[in-house]
Amino acid sequence: MNASLRLSLAAVATLLCTAAEAHISVLSGPFIAGNSQELTFNIAHGCSGADTFRIEIHLPEGVTSVRPLDSVFGKAALSKDANGAVKSVVWTKPAAEVLPGDTHLYRVGLSAMLPNKPFTTLYFPTFQSCRAADGTESTVEWIATGGGHDHGGGTGPSANPAPAVFLLPERAPGWNKYTVDQHVHDMAVFKDAQIVWAGKTAYSPNPLVRSLIEREPDTQMLQEIHPGTEIWIKY
Structure with a gap:
């Protein structure tokens, strides 16, 4: 230079900041590998006009020390494996509070220790359940990986992309030198x-x-x- x-x-x-995405996405960040950070998930819309009443987020391998935040959906419920590690978090809105239509923006959050794997993408498969005014329930599975919402790569947009975060290495103000050991396709991660x-x-x-x-x-x-x-x- x-x-x-x-x-x-x-x-x-x-x-300049990038525009907010229309799908379920993670609003917080940037995310630093090997750090404990808070993740805020944005639920921008319901399911074909029906209100969201349940959000279930599955945690990727290596995410530990999970502590969820209670939300408008109520208290968060944790699902653990045989070793006591949290595998998913579920927020469920009381039946009496389900709205007659898709009118609201929702957000849920949790804090967690992120794995020390810089320049990699973490996917959080998410299941969004909705209930229409007539009681009909439906679920959208936001589980696709490797598409347009893959922060580290991918060749095209996925129909139902899983929320994802791209892990960056520790940094300091000014110049930082790194050797990248992953293939980074999407420069927007920077x-x-x-x-x-x-x-x-x-x-x-x-x-x-x-x-x-x-x-x-x-x-x-x-x-x-x-x-x-x-x-x-x-x-």
Whole structure:
């Protein structure tokens, strides 16, 4: 990186955020591998006009120390395996509080210790149950992985993508150096970074910084990262 681009980057103070997704998604983050963090799940809509009355979230391997938050659905119920590890969390709304139609946005949350596996994606298969005004119940299974909501990769959108989070390594303000041991297809996972450098390629979520990259001599836009690649990230 030459001095002119470095000075230009220093003048960029605001980064753009990505738009909220319409499916069940995780709003909180960024998520740091090996840390205990709070995850907030956004339930943007019901099922074909019916109100949501139950949310069941399954936890991926390596997620431990789970502590759910009670919500408008009531107290959270935990399902554990034979060793006492939490495998899923269920929130169920009292029958008398189920609405006659799909009119509300819901959120549920939990805190958990995330596995120390940076540059990997964690999927949280989620089952959304709804009840219509006539009492008819239906369930939508948000369990697909590897599609458009796969934060680390994938080639196209999945019909019912599971909520997912992408684990980033520990970072400090300024420049951070890492060796990536996973294939990262979706550069949007670095949405809170100022710039990502890998050899003679670079990426930024900020349009102004991207325009600087495009004008930088002998530099191309970074579109994916292969395993074993050394990268520099500025936060």
